[in-house]
Amino acid sequence: MTAPANPLRILVVEDEPALRRFLVPTLAGQGYQVLTAATAAEGLAQARSHNPDLVLLDLGLPDQDGMEVLRQLRAWSRRPIVILSARNQERDKVRALDHGADDYLAKPFGAAELLARLRAALRRAVQTEAGDSVVAGGGLRVDLARRDVSLDGRPVHLTALEYRLLEALVRRHGKVATHAQLLVEVWGPGGAGNTHYLRIYMAMLRRKLEADPARPRHFITEPGVGYRLDLDGPG
Numbered sequence: 001m002t003a004p005a006n007p008l009r010i011l012v013v014e015d016e017p018a019l020r021r022f023l024v025p026t027l028a029g030q031g032y033q034v035l036t037a038a039t040a041a042e043g044l045a046q047a048r049s050h051n052p053d054l055v056l057l058d059l060g061l062p063d064q065d066g067m068e069v070l071r072q073l074r075a076w077s078r079r080p081i082v083i084l085s086a087r088n089q090e091r092d093k094v095r096a097l098d099h100g101a102d103d104y105l106a107k108p109f110g111a112a113e114l115l116a117r118l119r120a121a122l123r124r125a126v127q128t129e130a131g132d133s134v135v136a137g138g139g140l141r142v143d144l145a146r147r148d149v150s151l152d153g154r155p156v157h158l159t160a161l162e163y164r165l166l167e168a169l170v171r172r173h174g175k176v177a178t179h180a181q182l183l184v185e186v187w188g189p190g191g192a193g194n195t196h197y198l199r200i201y202m203a204m205l206r207r208k209l210e211a212d213p214a215r216p217r218h219f220i221t222e223p224g225v226g227y228r229l230d231l232d233g234p235g
C-alpha cells in the first residue's frame with residue numbers, strides 16, 4: 001500500500017506513558033500523523049487547534065472524566081472518536097456510545113485490532129451524506145476513502161487545509177455549506193468567524209481545480225451564505 005498523499009491526523013488522549021509509547025509508533029508506522037495529549041484539558045485544546053480526523057480517547061484521565069471530553073468534542077465535531085478504557089464494563093461502553101463515540105476498545109488490545117477498528121471508523125466517516133465515498137463530474141473526481149483528487153484524469157496535490165475544505169464541500173455536494181459549517185469543519189471551533197480564510201482557501205482550490213478560476217463552474221459562491229460544490233453543471 002502506498003502512503004496517502006494527504007495523511008490523516010489522529011489525536012491520542014491518554015495519560016499512561018507506556019500506552020502512548022505503544023500507540024505513537026504503531027499509528028505513525030501506518031502513515032498517520034499523530035498528536036498526543038496526556039490530560040483532558042490538553043486533549044480538548046489540541047482538538048480545537050488541530051481538528052484531528054480521529055480521536056483516540058482514554059476514559060480515565062487525571063484531570064477530568066474522558067466522558068466529559070467526549071461530550072465537549074461532540075458539541076462541535078462529527079469526526080470519529082474511539083474510546084480506550086480499562087473499565088471493561090457494559091455500562092461505560094453503552095454510555096460512551098450514547099454520547100457519540102464511534103467505537104470502544106477495552107485495554108489491553110493489540111495493534112492489529114486497534115488498526116482494524118480505526119480503519120473501519122475512518123471508512124464510515126468518509127461517506128458523503130448520500131452514502132458514497134467517490135464523487136465525480138465535469139472532469140473533477142474526488143475519492144474520499146483513498147484521499148485522491150484528480151482533474152481530467154491527472155492527480156492533483158492539495159495541502160492539508162485545501163483538502164479538508166474540499167472534503168467538507170464534497171460531503172454536501174449539491175447542497176450549500178454555510179461559512180460557519182466550513183470554518184468549524186476545516187479549522188475547528190477556533191476558526192469560526194475567520195471568513196477571510198475561506199475566501200483565501202476557496203481561491204486556492206479554484207486555481208487548482210477549475211478550468212477558469214475567474215469563472216468557477218464547480219466551486220460556486222452563495223453570496224452571504226457560503227459555498228456549494230456543483231459537479232453536474234457543464235465542466
Ligand code: CA
Nearest residue numbers: 015058060061
Ligand atoms: Ca488512564
